[in-house]
Amino acid sequence: MKWSEVVDSGPMGGCFWCGTSVSQKPVYALGGRFRQGVEHPPDQDEGYLVQLAVSENTDSAEFRWMWAIVAGSQSEAKKHGKDLLFMLCSEECGEELREVLRAELESFDAIM
Ligand SMILES: [Zn+2]
Helix, strand or coil, X not given: CEEEECCCCCCCCECCCCCCECCCCCCEEEEEEECCCCCCCCCCCCCEEXXXXXXXXXXXXXXXXXXXXXXXXXXHHXXXXXXXXXXXXXXXXXXXXXXXXXXXXXXXXXXX
């Protein structure tokens, strides 16, 4: 898993996966826990935004950058065992995301 911390701008009002505006629609959120041994962004007290490089195809060396939130160490999400959060426009995006992140994340399911 590759990532970079995001300091200024974020994916305001957009799906973290496909970029579709979600301002008019209910947001679908997924949370997951890092599998053991996966190198991942460090915990901080406050949650923060990162960009993740994910491979859409395990046979391909090509990466795509997407948004993710690293759960703060005191957050509700963390108490429920979630290390990483995604705000999505639809369950379809969630399914695609599950597929590309299944090697890195476990307990990866809807949190709202
Ligand atoms: Zn989407």
